[in-house]
Amino acid sequence: xxxxxxxxxxxxxxxxxxxxxxxxxxxxxxxxxxxxxxxxxxxxxxxxxxxxxxxxxxxxxxxxxxxxxxxxxxxxxxxxxxxxxxxxxxxxxxxxxxxxxxxxxxxxxxxxxxxxxxxxxxxxxxxxxxxxxxxxxxxxxxxxxxxxxxxxxxxxxxxxxxxxxxxxxxxxxxxxxxxxxxxxxxxxxxxxxxxxxxxxxxxxxxxxxxxxxxxxxxxxxxxxxxxxxxxxxxxxxxxxxxxxxxxxxxxxxxxxxxxxxxxxxxxxxxxxxxxxxxxxxxxxxxxxxxxxxxxxxxxxxxxxxxxxxxxxxxxxxxxxxxxxxxxxxxxxxxxxxxxxxxxxxxxxxxxxxxx
Amino acid sequence: xxxxxxxxxxxxxxxxxxxxxxxxxxxxxxxxxxxxxxxxxxxxxxxxxxxxxxxxxxxxxxxxxxxxxxxxxxxxxxxxxxxxxxxxxxxxxxxxxxxxxxxxxxxxxxxxxxxxxxxxxxxxxxxxxxxxxxxxxxxxxxxxxxxxxxxxxxxxxxxxxxxxxxxxxxxxxxxxxxxxxxxxxxxxxxxxxxxxxxxxxxxxxxxxxxxxxxxxxxxxxxxxxxxxxxxxxxxxxxxxxxxxxxxxxxxxxxxxxxxxxxxxxxxxxxxxx
Numbered sequence: 001x002x003x004x005x006x007x008x009x010x011x012x013x014x015x016x017x018x019x020x021x022x023x024x025x026x027x028x029x030x031x032x033x034x035x036x037x038x039x040x041x042x043x044x045x046x047x048x049x050x051x052x053x054x055x056x057x058x059x060x061x062x063x064x065x066x067x068x069x070x071x072x073x074x075x076x077x078x079x080x081x082x083x084x085x086x087x088x089x090x091x092x093x094x095x096x097x098x099x100x101x102x103x104x105x106x107x108x109x110x111x112x113x114x115x116x117x118x119x120x121x122x123x124x125x126x127x128x129x130x131x132x133x134x135x136x137x138x139x140x141x142x143x144x145x146x147x148x149x150x151x152x153x154x155x156x157x158x159x160x161x162x163x164x165x166x167x168x169x170x171x172x173x174x175x176x177x178x179x180x181x182x183x184x185x186x187x188x189x190x191x192x193x194x195x196x197x198x199x200x201x202x203x204x205x206x207x208x209x210x211x212x213x214x215x216x217x218x219x220x221x222x223x224x225x226x227x228x229x230x231x232x233x234x235x236x237x238x239x240x241x242x243x244x245x246x247x248x249x250x251x252x253x254x255x256x257x258x259x260x261x262x263x264x265x266x267x268x269x270x271x272x273x274x275x276x277x278x279x280x281x282x283x284x285x286x287x288x289x290x291x292x293x294x295x296x297x298x299x300x301x302x303x304x305x306x307x308x309x310x311x312x313x314x315x316x317x318x319x320x321x322x323x324x325x326x327x328x329x330x331x332x333x334x335x336x337x338x339x340x341x342x343x344x345x346x347x348x349x350x351x352x353x354x355x
Numbered sequence: 356x357x358x359x360x361x362x363x364x365x366x367x368x369x370x371x372x373x374x375x376x377x378x379x380x381x382x383x384x385x386x387x388x389x390x391x392x393x394x395x396x397x398x399x400x401x402x403x404x405x406x407x408x409x410x411x412x413x414x415x416x417x418x419x420x421x422x423x424x425x426x427x428x429x430x431x432x433x434x435x436x437x438x439x440x441x442x443x444x445x446x447x448x449x450x451x452x453x454x455x456x457x458x459x460x461x462x463x464x465x466x467x468x469x470x471x472x473x474x475x476x477x478x479x480x481x482x483x484x485x486x487x488x489x490x491x492x493x494x495x496x497x498x499x500x501x502x503x504x505x506x507x508x509x510x511x512x513x514x515x516x517x518x519x520x521x522x523x524x525x526x527x528x529x530x531x532x533x534x535x536x537x538x539x540x541x542x543x544x545x546x547x548x549x550x551x552x553x554x555x556x557x558x559x560x561x562x563x564x565x566x567x568x569x570x571x572x573x574x575x576x577x578x579x580x581x582x583x584x585x586x587x588x589x590x591x592x593x594x595x596x597x598x599x600x601x602x603x604x605x606x607x608x609x610x611x612x613x614x615x616x617x618x619x620x621x622x623x624x625x626x627x628x
Binding site: 071081087146 | 519521522524525526527528529530531532535539540543544
């Protein structure tokens with residue numbers, strides 16, 4: 001059992017509050033990703049769990065024991081840093097065995113553990129090299145190896161892939177997911193990249209300005225975003241968010257788009273004229289006749305397997321439409337747009353989800 | 356091309372000229388050390404003369420060179436070693452755990468160098484009298500150490516700042532407390548900087564003369580005191596003074612020459628990393 005529990009955790013730097021009360025339970029063997037834009041406090045939150053930042057208010061429990069005042073090394077955690085933070089003057093083996101050396105583990109046992117970890121990460125041939133002689137991906141592996149050797153209760157990752165190039169990042173993402181399965185370990189992972197979050201997490205915590213916006217499985221967040229922020233942050237390309245106001249006529253409820261068009265929506269408990277936001281994923285929109293709205297195609301992006309069509313529906317409001325068709329329209333065409341009503345997201349004036 | 360060549364010639368000549376002006380006193384001192392007193396006073400000055408070693412022999416008769424040299428070595432090494440021992444933890448804390456007062460403390464430390472040493476001569480002298488430390492190496496090491504300390508802390512601070520904080524944080528996660536971070540991470544990583552600080556400190560201590568002349572005498576005087584004793588009320592003895600100066604400058608000059616690579620590497624450590 002290696003669970004992590006945060007209870008109303010807050011962090012202040014002087015008068016500035018950067019973490020504004022976070023409650024979270026990370027279960028044993030769970031892979032939880034903290035995601036959010038830069039400056040949202042996700043790294044600070046991770047560093048608070050690691051013990052590198054003090055917790056101003058609230059409790060941190062690891063395996064049920066309060067850890068607020070326990071030193072970082074005694075918390076049973078291992079951390080992989082964004083810059084890898086390898087010890088440049090030590091060999092790969094020295095880096096990986098450093099914690100064990102400090103803990104007084106005999107050399108023979110230390111070497112054995114380092115070799116085992118090196119085997120998992122395919123670093124055996126590099127054990128005598130210094131970090132300066134390694135490529136970015138190899139350094140990243142050493143940083144992970146250093147964490148594995150300690151056999152921690154919980155692994156902490158602080159944007160570990162952001163210094164790698166795109167191809168290597170995808171490869172390491174897959175390797176990390178595999179590592180999580182092989183080691184059966186609890187992992188907490190910080191990233192600003194929602195693709196990493198979606199692909200690796202069991203659960204995602206979306207953070208904005210020190211406040212938890214939503215916690216849930218990747219598909220929960222994708223299918224049922226709690227508010228416009230999560231709706232816009234999760235999913236690529238971004239969800240289309242269109243401002244509108246509620247209007248009822250002949251017993252039916254409509255949304256009047258800011259661009260002047262009218263769409264029927266299901267009943268909502270809001271007064272006529274109330275401002276709402278419609279959310280539609282690019283893949284939920286179709287270019288088909290009999291559509292509820294029309295617009296002019298302003299840009300087309302061909303990605304090969306899919307095509308992104310940007311349609312102006314008035315007042316410069318662009319809708320992104322994703323289609324599998326390679327030639328769905330031409331720039332300048334007026335196209336009808338339709339959507340599956342069950343995939344329409346409605347957000348109230350406060351930005352919170354209505355349905 | 357021609358223009359470039361002329362610029363090169365001008366630069367070279369200028370460079371040699373400046374080097375000559377800077378090295379001239381040492382050169383002249385070296386010449387004088389091998390002249391007789393008469394030759395040393397000759398006007399116009401002699402460039403060609405019969406060299407003699409009698410100045411060195413006389414100097415050794417008058418002052419105990421070996422003892423003074425030994426004192427110089429002890430004071431230079433002692434104050435440097437202790438200075439770095441004290442400054443390293445201070446610089447570590449200031450570089451990696453600064454508070455809002457760190458900046459002002461550092462400026463205050465540096466400001467102690469603004470005051471001329473003679474300003475505190477009387478109180479220092481009286482304190483040494485009370486502590487019964489006049490003419491002791493302990494006193495000289497302590498004073499030299501304290502007067503170099505601000506510089507040592509500043510230099511180590513700037514070298515430590517070059518070490519990424521995340522490396523020390525990784526060390527903390529691995530179980531290294533402040534002392535182990537210093538020993539296993541910071542000191543090995545800042546070795547070039549620490550060595551050049553030490554070298555500079557040794558040179559400064561070696562050449563320190565004010566306190567040496569004022570608070571030491573026969574027992575603990577360094578080479579600076581030995582030189583000073585050749586300018587006395589009986590008159591100046593150029594040749595002997597030069598011989599004494601040469602004998603005391605030579606060790607540190609050779610030391611500086613041997614270590615200059617290390618010195619330059621350390622002083623430009625951050626810039627060309």
